Amino acid sequence: MKNRIITFIFAAAALSLPALAQATQLPAPSPIEKELAARASSVDEVTLDKNTLAFASSFMNGKDKDKAETRQLIDGLEGIYVRDYEFDKEGQFDTGQIEQLRKYYESAEWSSIVRERVRKTGESTDVMVKMANGKTVGMFILDVEPKEVSIVLILGPIRLEDLSKLKNISGLDSALGGVEFKTKDKKDGQQ
Amino acid sequence: MDEFEQELRQAFARQPAPPSLKNRILRNRRSRAPQSHAHLWQRLAAVLVLTLLLSGGFAWHQRERQRKGEAARQQVLLALRITNHALNHMNQQLAAHGRANQK
Numbered sequence: 001m002k003n004r005i006i007t008f009i010f011a012a013a014a015l016s017l018p019a020l021a022q023a024t025q026l027p028a029p030s031p032i033e034k035e036l037a038a039r040a041s042s043v044d045e046v047t048l049d050k051n052t053l054a055f056a057s058s059f060m061n062g063k064d065k066d067k068a069e070t071r072q073l074i075d076g077l078e079g080i081y082v083r084d085y086e087f088d089k090e091g092q093f094d095t096g097q098i099e100q101l102r103k104y105y106e107s108a109e110w111s112s113i114v115r116e117r118v119r120k121t122g123e124s125t126d127v128m129v130k131m132a133n134g135k136t137v138g139m140f141i142l143d144v145e146p147k148e149v150s151i152v153l154i155l156g157p158i159r160l161e162d163l164s165k166l167k168n169i170s171g172l173d174s175a176l177g178g179v180e181f182k183t184k185d186k187k188d189g190q191q
Numbered sequence: 192m193d194e195f196e197q198e199l200r201q202a203f204a205r206q207p208a209p210p211s212l213k214n215r216i217l218r219n220r221r222s223r224a225p226q227s228h229a230h231l232w233q234r235l236a237a238v239l240v241l242t243l244l245l246s247g248g249f250a251w252h253q254r255e256r257q258r259k260g261e262a263a264r265q266q267v268l269l270a271l272r273i274t275n276h277a278l279n280h281m282n283q284q285l286a287a288h289g290r291a292n293q294k
Contacts, residue, residue, distance in 0.1 A: 044269060044273060046266050046269055046270040046273070048263070048266055048267060048270065052263050052266075053263075053267070055259070055260060055263050056260065056263035056264045056266070056267045058260065059257075059260035059261065059263065059264045060264060070267065070268070070271065073271070074267060080267070080270045082269070082270040082273045082274065084273045084276075114281060114285070116281065116284045116285060116288065118284060118287075123280075123284060125277070125280060125281040125284055127281060141274065141277045141278065141281070143276075143277035143280050143281060145280060150273055150276065150277040150280075152270075152273060152274045152277055154274070163274065163275075163278060
């Protein structure tokens with residue numbers, strides 16, 4: 001009987017370990033990403049696990065305000081997975097591929113907070129968050145422009161409000177200007 | 192027992208050193224002196240080389256760590272830049288959608 005209990009405990013631990021690891025593990029690249037990368041004129045791929053983030057964070061100390069803000073933003077994160085594909089021409093990818101990408105990352109634990117579609121241009125944005133105990137523990141962004149596809153997956157405690165600080169970090173504010181968040185719940189967009 | 196004591200006494204009896212002993216010791220010392228000097232230099236050189244190797248290794252390790260840290264920092268900034276761009280695009284779409292709804 002005692003042996004059975006011990007075996008059961010070990011089996012339960014062995015089964016729960018991959019589940020725990022999966023909760024904070026960065027995903028393997030989707031096969032669609034390879035297809036997009038093959039056609040893209042510019043590819044940016046960034047995969048940062050917890051250790052690398054902590055290492056990078058240790059180089060963001062000092063009196064520099066930007067570094068301090070970036071450090072504050074990434075401290076405590078479990079991982080960052082970012083892919084950005086830029087294309088020379090429009091029509092280098094189709095909506096089927098984007099849908100496959102969306103499905104690859106979408107799972108029951110993610111809830112959509114922004115779902116925007118512009119049928120005329122084919123542009124779309126999806127923002128999903130993963131919640132645990134009332135707190136955001138993950139954020140997924142799939143942004144599709146006529147000549148660009150961006151995938152952003154941030155695991156760990158992150159809020160849109162935190163990301164709004166990005167506009168204050170010099171070198172990050174793009175030509176489009178700072179980010180002001182006007183999110184809508186379960187928005188279907190201009191379909 | 193007496194015989195044994197006798198032998199012991201003879202063995203412990205004080206005897207003058209042979210006259211050649213002093214010369215032999217002095218000769219030995221003179222011949223060994225320059226050798227020990229060379230040994231000292233060799234040791235110093237070894238210590239110096241070891242110190243240089245250790246400090247060089249440490250400096251290389253520090254520089255490598257700095258390089259990797261800077262690369263990781265650049266990767267973080269690139270990831271945040273792409274995130275910022277994606278969120279900007281989302282914001283533009285939402286704003287455009289809001290304007291379209293107002294019309």
